Amino acid sequence: MGIDRRVVRTRTALYEALLSLIRRKHYELITVEEILAEANIGRSTFYAHFTSKDDLLKRSLERLRDLLVTAKDRTISAALRQEGEQAWDPSRALFEHVAEHADIRSALTGGRGGGIVRDAIDDVLAEVLRQSLPATMDATLPRDLVIRHMVSTFNAVLRWWLEVRPETTPREADAAFRKLVLHGVPPEACRPFIMTA
Amino acid sequence: MGIDRRVVRTRTALYEALLSLIRRKHYELITVEEILAEANIGRSTFYAHFTSKDDLLKRSLERLRDLLVTAKDRTISAALRQEGEQAWDPSRALFEHVAEHADIRSALTGGRGGGIVRDAIDDVLAEVLRQSLPATMDATLPRDLVIRHMVSTFNAVLRWWLEVRPETTPREADAAFRKLVLHGVPPEACRPFIMTA
DNA sequence: GAAATTTCCGAACATCATGTTCCGGATCGT
DNA sequence: ACGATCCGGAACATGATGTTCGGAAATTTC
Numbered sequence: 001m002g003i004d005r006r007v008v009r010t011r012t013a014l015y016e017a018l019l020s021l022i023r024r025k026h027y028e029l030i031t032v033e034e035i036l037a038e039a040n041i042g043r044s045t046f047y048a049h050f051t052s053k054d055d056l057l058k059r060s061l062e063r064l065r066d067l068l069v070t071a072k073d074r075t076i077s078a079a080l081r082q083e084g085e086q087a088w089d090p091s092r093a094l095f096e097h098v099a100e101h102a103d104i105r106s107a108l109t110g111g112r113g114g115g116i117v118r119d120a121i122d123d124v125l126a127e128v129l130r131q132s133l134p135a136t137m138d139a140t141l142p143r144d145l146v147i148r149h150m151v152s153t154f155n156a157v158l159r160w161w162l163e164v165r166p167e168t169t170p171r172e173a174d175a176a177f178r179k180l181v182l183h184g185v186p187p188e189a190c191r192p193f194i195m196t197a
Numbered sequence: 198m199g200i201d202r203r204v205v206r207t208r209t210a211l212y213e214a215l216l217s218l219i220r221r222k223h224y225e226l227i228t229v230e231e232i233l234a235e236a237n238i239g240r241s242t243f244y245a246h247f248t249s250k251d252d253l254l255k256r257s258l259e260r261l262r263d264l265l266v267t268a269k270d271r272t273i274s275a276a277l278r279q280e281g282e283q284a285w286d287p288s289r290a291l292f293e294h295v296a297e298h299a300d301i302r303s304a305l306t307g308g309r310g311g312g313i314v315r316d317a318i319d320d321v322l323a324e325v326l327r328q329s330l331p332a333t334m335d336a337t338l339p340r341d342l343v344i345r346h347m348v349s350t351f352n353a354v355l356r357w358w359l360e361v362r363p364e365t366t367p368r369e370a371d372a373a374f375r376k377l378v379l380h381g382v383p384p385e386a387c388r389p390f391i392m393t394a
Numbered sequence: 395g396a397a398a399t400t401t402c403c404g405a406a407c408a409t410c411a412t413g414t415t416c417c418g419g420a421t422c423g424t
Numbered sequence: 425a426c427g428a429t430c431c432g433g434a435a436c437a438t439g440a441t442g443t444t445c446g447g448a449a450a451t452t453t454c
Binding site: 072076089090091115116118119129132133134136138140141142143144145146148149150151152153155156157159160164165172175176178179180181182183184185186187188189190191192193194195196 | 269273286287288312313315316326329330331333335337338339340341342343345346347348349350352353354356357361362369372373375376377378379380381382383384385386387388389390391392393
């Protein structure tokens, strides 16, 4: 019981239909009927498996999370095995991963569509970080906040890359990301919004 | 011509109705009819002034932008007049401003509702920064990216504050914000996601 | 391989929000 | 006061969502 081949076929068909559509248009503009047409699935069948489009999205991204986690583990263990290599940086690997799937740009791009998808991906990234980052002892920078900050910085760099500087290479994007996270912004570039006492 | 009292009454009633509703529930869940009921405005009248709910939101936030700009100018000029004061930091003033209007929490909080509102507010903040920040000369950190990063960091701190640590004071939140923007995260807190060569 | 389940399809239906149209009456500027 | 403009309200078209149900088809089980 539990593993009727029809249900896994139905569900994966819907997962893939949604992800395929997300590459072509904004999530919010995708209609349930389009998903059904793309997946060749009946309307009532859809609602027998998922309660809504958002539900389908969430479960689709659970697959993506597993994918990310294994990718992260792979690059980290590769890093520990042979130090001094160049492909051992998870953050850079992530940028390169995105570069290979540049067709999901419209899913992350601003506007009406992006919000839910971005939030869901933020959650995935945050969970990955939560599993791999050490505990910090800095009282003024709680771990939760650091994680959120890294996620949001990653997203900021990523969107800047996709939206305003598409010609940037993954390694340049990663360099900017690391600089921002590790060293911040030069004080003279913040004035007078942030005054350094 | 141009300033018929009826139209300004209608529009401000709609602006305030929307902002009032936003304090109570998620933007996406607000229906046009609710806005009409709250503002006591007829349906056809609404569509005579705005093309959609999003249109109304955008124009509502233009008012907020003007408010922000003047507030920023005020604190900056106050800063230049009497140095060594304590209320001369625009970023801290912004956190304090938010603290006073804590009832918009649900508008910024995650989930389905927040996306569009957050994006719109991001735009406002980015525009304010664009007007006041100097040009940077750092080639690896373009101005656009710095602005986006500051906006997203502000949002990250703000949401962390509202969602996970509501008891934090504005000055603590601002301290964390400044630390993140100016100095970044200690390297040992990033490993092994970001490796420092 | 046949019986018994479980799932799928498809069409019809109810519901709800959006946006448009129209006109009598109210309100405004001058 | 008068002409121009705006407002209200109801009616309508549209389009997406989610539900229901009975017969057909696939799958598991034995």
